[in-house]
Amino acid sequence: MPAKKLNLRKRYELLTRGMGWETTYQKMDDVFPYDSFEGIKITDWDKWEDPFRLTMDSYWKFQAEKEKKLYAVIDSFAQNNGQTNLACASYLSAIKLFITGVTPLEYGAHRGFAHLGRHFRGDGARIACQMQAIDELRHAQTQVHTISHYNKHFSGLHDPFHQFDRVWYLSVPKSFIEDAMSSGPFEFITSISFAFEYVLTNLLFVPFMSGAAYNGDMATVTFGFSAQSDESRHMTLGLEIIKFMLEQHEDNLPIIQRWMDKHFWRAYRLLGLVAAMQDYMLTNSPMSWKEAWEVYFVENGGALFEDLSRYGLKMPKYHELATAEADHISHQIWSVFCSLGNATGFHTFLPTEEKMAWLSEKYPDTFDKYYRPRFEYWAEQKKAGTFEYQKGLPQLCQVCQIPMVFTEVQTDPMQISYRVTEHGGDKYHFCSDGCKDIFEHEPEKYVQAWLPVHQIYQGNCGGPTLPEVLDWYKFKPEDSGDYIGSKDYHRWQEWKGADKKVKQA
Amino acid sequence: MSDKKNTVFLILQDNEDARPIIEAVEQDNPDANIQYQPGMVRMEAAGRLLVNRVTVEENLGREWDVQELHLNLISLGGNIDEDEDKFEISWR
Ligand SMILES: [Fe+2]
Ligand SMILES: [Fe+2]
Ligand SMILES: [Zn+2]
Secondary structure, eight states, X not given: OOOOOXXXXXXXXXXXXXXXXXXXXXOHHHHSTTSSTTOOOOSOGGGOOOTTOOOHHHHHHHHHHHHHHHHHHHHHHHHTTGGGGSXXXXXXXXXXXXXXXXXXXXXXXXXXXXHHHHHOSSHHHHHHHHHHHHHHHHHHHHHHHHHHHHHTTSSSOSOHHHHHTTOTTTHHHHHXXXXXXXXXXXXXXXXXXXXXXXXXXXXXXXXXXXXXXXXTOHHHHHHHHHHHHHHHHHHHHHHHHHHHHHHHOTTHHHHHHHHHHHHHHHHHHHTHHHHHIIIIISXXXXXXXXXXXXXXXXXXXXXXXXXXXXGTOOOOTTHHHHHHHTTTHHHHHHHHHHHTGGGOSSOBXXXXXXXXXXXXXXXXXXXXXXXXXXXXXXXXXXXXXXOOOOOSOOOBOTTTOOBSOOEETTTEEEEEOOEEEEETTEEEEESSHHHHHHHHXXXXXXXXXXXXXXXXXXXXXXXXXXXXXXXXXXXXXXXXSBXXXXXXXXXXXXXXXXXXXXXXX | OOSOTTEEEEEEESSTTTHHHHHHHHHHOTTOEEEEETTEEEEEEESEEEEEHHHHHHHHTSOOOGGGGGGTXXXXXXXXXXXXXXXXXXXX
């Protein structure tokens, strides 16, 4: 009689227990040198459990199926010239920001989890990290494959990895992932799996992919949802590791709370780019940043922290400020991009009348009062031919590296939020109390930050003039500037005929 | 803070493969709120949401491995309990 198939629990146990052993030739602490210096106390790694109980054979089977589906869609998209079904070619600014700003994050996550997959002492946690390392590499690769189709037809998609390490606004995601990667393994996983993937990733992928569907970009929808199907597993890993650390020892709580506060704020600041993408770059937005924040952070994040309160974990510090800022940040960040649009690797454009009506409706307390006048003023200037891009380079926050554009939304929304501290005889500037707190806890780390503006002024970025810097970025002349009149714009007009011209102009 | 303090949710792709699962969720969770958004379906409920293997198999007309859920999953919120017969999301 053939042996009865083992149940899920048993199969998972066999995979994840007893694979490791107590080493004798070398001390365990030498074999696993990184998992104790952070102060996290683990007494029993066997308490670790992956609720999905995914075994290696099922993992390969399901991943293979996801890939097969994805590449079938990508092939038919290419054969049918799917790029012509977009709502508008200006929408591709969002994809340009995605491939240069998010895809390298996937690759960074791959490297980080590969490191954890070697260096956690518990075999169950190591296996979960190894699977995630493979997932994240898959995400980076499938995004490059999918978007390479757009690269044949449009500007600004040619050198994402070169640009990630150099471009002024891409230092925002780069510094975020490298902050996590240069931490210990427990802080890395708290940052990426919990603060980013559990608490905030829905705000990146769900409205963005839904937005892609809404704008006729079926290629992005497909790779996005394919990646996102792994993301649920990553989120679950994030929640499990937090509960595991909290259950292992009470001394872990204050450490985790501080990491949570720090990485929530860092990840939230990074998502400011997504806010601009969602409200302004998408031709048609299915949901505003503020609405997404209400659902995915206030409501769903609230339920999560309510559940975790039994361990004594509190909502991340400054979350009330993040909620108050939801009325402002997309407008503020898009304004920065528009005012420096001669130095972006994607096209900028002022919101159309239609878009402004939508923004007024979605942001009744702030858009008409604070932001519409600015966009209308710029529109008048453009019409009169007097518009000029900003001449100087902006001051950057030492921690999040975003130009200092955020304002005191709780007291005076027209006042720039500006914080400063001294360290080693030098002054350091911050966009918020959140970023200042992070610096003050580990100043030795953040004084080393590679701030693009400082680097340009120090002569490390190709030369003293803007064309030299852009050349060093590998931005081609057709990549930057206004969408209207660009190479992308003219190509789109050729495909679509004159009717669309009236609508965009 | 919101009053929906224990909302759990499950988001699946809006496609043919996911339909029998979405219908099963509707059948087994009469109080669930089901929202169709571009490309995706968001199902939410207070406290607990259940995907039952038997119900999915009845809708599908074939055997169904609960882990096939991974193929169409977009996101979820809540603690997970999965075995051969069910996939359950809850906040305690
Ligand atoms: Fe990923
Ligand atoms: Fe991930
Ligand atoms: Zn900052």
